[in-house]
Amino acid sequence: MEILDPEIYQIADEALLELIEKAKVSALSEAEYAQYEAELKLLSNRGTVERYNFEQGRKEGILGIARTMKLNGYPTEEISSLTGLTKEEVEKI
Helix, strand or coil, X not given: CCCCCCHHHHXXXXXXXXXXXXXXHHCCCHHHHHHHHHHXXXXXXXXXXXXXXXXXXXXXXXXXXXXXXXXXXXXXXXXXXXXCCCHHHHHHX
């Protein structure tokens, strides 16, 4: 595939950029395509791990807030309402 003028990337809309990417991928050799697919899988897995870590951190943060609220005498119903935790989860803290 011919090398494109770098300026095209600055003026191209999203559809053209997608078309350019598809053209690049279609021009890959079998070995290059296998590497491309492997890299995409790694990126996908990395995103999954990042989402999991984000959710775990969010959950720990909510539990910490609920714990502080409980120590400060907030009623279980109010903690549950404000944090989204069930009453059972609040009572286990």
